[in-house]
Amino acid sequence: MFTFEANKIAGAVLGSLLLAMGLGVIGQMIFSHSHLKTPGYALPVPVETAAHEGGEAPAAAAPLPERLAKSDPAKGQGLTKACQACHSFEKGGAAKAGPPLFGVVDRAKGSIAGFGYSDGMKAKGGEWTFDDLDHFIASPKTFVAGTKMSFAGEPDPQKRADIINYLHTLSDSPVPLPAK
Template sequence: MDDRFNTAAGWVLFAGIVALGSSIASGMFFHADSGELPEGAEPGYFIEGEAAEGGADAGPDLGTLLASADAAAGERVFAKCTACHTIDQGGANGIGPNLYGTMGKAIAGHAGFAYSSALTDKGGEWTWEAMDAWLTSPRAFANGTKMSFAGLSKPEDRANVMEFMATYGGAPAKPEPAAPEAEAEEGAEGAASVAGEEPSEAEAAGAMGADEPVAAANAAGDNEGATKID
């Protein structure tokens, strides 16, 4: 019994040594650790990916977003803010100040609320642009602010929230949408290039054919051999 066990154990150990040696040899040949291919070898296939073409599109400008902003949609997004803020006129301060009449007013200007120095030192007014920057990232707008809200990443959400806030106490004039200058210039250049091009031979022949009179089929001919039909 012991002889058979020792024999079997020996063969298992021998097989393990052979397998380990084969693994080491194949790794050295195929450069498994370096990821390189043997000389003359070709990869089976490549996985192609999309090349990066720069950052994400910034989207419409603030004026264009505000022109189509929806106060009702903004009210739904503003529900996130009600844990810390009230917005009704005369509403009490909470963790954050009451927001009635905030748009167009001085930053950190709500009486009776203890703002952080990051906001009190900011200065200026809550313009549409300033509020958009604040809603994007309060900490980026005023580093050191006590407000822990991370911000609204979607420009449409910010525009809708500001439109909703403007219905509570008013707001300054909105910024104008940016004029589509690029499209207008492109169209003008295209028209100019077409106007400056000379007509092709086919177009020229067609134009001449339209201007030149065409002889009738039964017109009299004076050439020799022609038949004259009255």
């Protein structure tokens, strides 16, 4: 009699499993959906940094003096809209999350009194040259290790030149642009 009870229990368990599997298959047939032809949103395409098809490296950016000669300060002003969240551009402007940028060209690095510069910026030394600004805007974290600036950088060399030309105009006596 013990085997008869065990057989009934095993049959009930196996029958329940078979019923659950069958309901799963039938449910998938009833409620199946077609596969999407395109994703719901466009995924960003990574920028290639490797060599092109011909095995040649990507073309290097033109020298900064050439880019500055072609640059437009009005475009640069438009490109600084995102910067205005952390920096002021007016003469005598207060420090925000970042220091004010009026007169930044040829100003000593880390020199705004009362602003909490990172140790890397304090140690950098020197003055902000056109080349320094170009490298800093391209990649702040690469130019100044440990910088507090969260901006990832501007990869487009011409946009950087436009921004630098705009920053150059923010002065009582602008420094002349470098000659070709």
